[in-house]
Amino acid sequence: MASQPSDAPVATATEPSHVAPTVVKIVIAGGFAVGKTTFIGSISDIDPLNTEAAMTEHSVGVDDAGGVTDRKTTTTVAMDFGRIALPGSLWLYLFGTPGQDRFLFMWDDLVRGAIGAVVLVDTERLDQCFPAVDYFEGRGIPFVVCVNCFDGVAKHQLDDVREALGLNPEVPLMYTDAREKAATKQALVAVVQLAMRRIKEK
Amino acid sequence: MPDLYAMQSDDDAEGDDTYAVRPYAVTGGRVRAASVDLPMEALVETASDPETLRGMTPEKKKILQLAAGQYQSVAELSAHTRLPLGVVRVLVTDLAEENYLRIHTGGTAQDATTHDESGGLSLSILESVLDGIAAL
Numbered sequence: 001m002a003s004q005p006s007d008a009p010v011a012t013a014t015e016p017s018h019v020a021p022t023v024v025k026i027v028i029a030g031g032f033a034v035g036k037t038t039f040i041g042s043i044s045d046i047d048p049l050n051t052e053a054a055m056t057e058h059s060v061g062v063d064d065a066g067g068v069t070d071r072k073t074t075t076t077v078a079m080d081f082g083r084i085a086l087p088g089s090l091w092l093y094l095f096g097t098p099g100q101d102r103f104l105f106m107w108d109d110l111v112r113g114a115i116g117a118v119v120l121v122d123t124e125r126l127d128q129c130f131p132a133v134d135y136f137e138g139r140g141i142p143f144v145v146c147v148n149c150f151d152g153v154a155k156h157q158l159d160d161v162r163e164a165l166g167l168n169p170e171v172p173l174m175y176t177d178a179r180e181k182a183a184t185k186q187a188l189v190a191v192v193q194l195a196m197r198r199i200k201e202k
Numbered sequence: 203m204p205d206l207y208a209m210q211s212d213d214d215a216e217g218d219d220t221y222a223v224r225p226y227a228v229t230g231g232r233v234r235a236a237s238v239d240l241p242m243e244a245l246v247e248t249a250s251d252p253e254t255l256r257g258m259t260p261e262k263k264k265i266l267q268l269a270a271g272q273y274q275s276v277a278e279l280s281a282h283t284r285l286p287l288g289v290v291r292v293l294v295t296d297l298a299e300e301n302y303l304r305i306h307t308g309g310t311a312q313d314a315t316t317h318d319e320s321g322g323l324s325l326s327i328l329e330s331v332l333d334g335i336a337a338l
Contacts, residue, residue: 020247051242053287081277086331
């Protein structure tokens with residue numbers, strides 16, 4: 001924790017007089033190439049940044065000398081994120097999930113403390129969003145589903161999408177255009193409103 | 203606050219950020235410590251003078267330079283240093299314990315003041331977020 005540096009190496013000339021911003025986050029999920037980074041970039045103050053988490057995976061195999069080895073291989077998982085400064089010294093971070101299902105376990109770290117999530121859907125590849133929907137449903141995390149209209153064209157009725165995804169009627173479902181700030185705003189507003197409704201219902 | 207990047211002639215901000223060692227070598231092989239609970243959105247700010255950076259590993263130095271005079275999240279530090287999130291968590295935790303930087307978890311989701319009694323985010327914070335987004 002940020003204890004006051006009593007025996008700090010040097011007196012802090014750089015110490016800001018103001019209080020650190022309050023930080024909140026919303027997770028942006030969906031399949032590979034569904035537009036998560038575009039969505040984040042449409043509203044972020046900063047160009048979406050990319051961070052990597054190195055995953056160490058154990059694998060047991062046979063080495064060249066014929067002996068059994070306990071091998072570790074490192075895989076990196078990339079996540080894109082953006083940041084928006086809101087009035088009242090609030091910083092909203094938007095974290096995109098790693099696209100591949102096999103990194104679902106990483107999401108626990110990502111969603112810890114999040115307001116909620118936006119699940120982006122490409123109706124041509126509907127199955128790609130199943131893991132995300134299952135994940136958020138299973139953990140009771142507020143989420144909205146946004147059908148990304150590539151080239152601004154909606155190819156499927158929302159009712160059909162809701163049925164195909166088996167979405168609960170309370171899950172907000174809408175069209176979005178990941179390139180459009182106005183559409184992105186609408187999606188984020190819907191998540192926050194849902195999170196607020198959840199609190200009020202408690 | 204002097205521009206610390208400018209003091210490094212051999213190292214530009216975006217360019218050659220590769221390190222000659224395996225990522226976790228810079229943490230002494232430690233994967234998790236007290237850093238395990240450090241949220242990736244936790245803000246960090248440097249609390250030390252550039253003079254004290256002598257003898258520090260390049261990775262720690264870079265983190266302190268990035269967070270000098272401005273708040274940086276753990277995730278941003280990871281992106282800018284091109285070090286994996288887990289490595290940055292360990293280094294940031296070390297640097298905070300050594301009083302070189304301050305971690306502001308206050309105000310993140312782990313903080314009681316932004317939370318209601320059940321541990322969820324407080325309604326007042328969410329209202330501010332909602333108003334803020336709507337006004338963008």
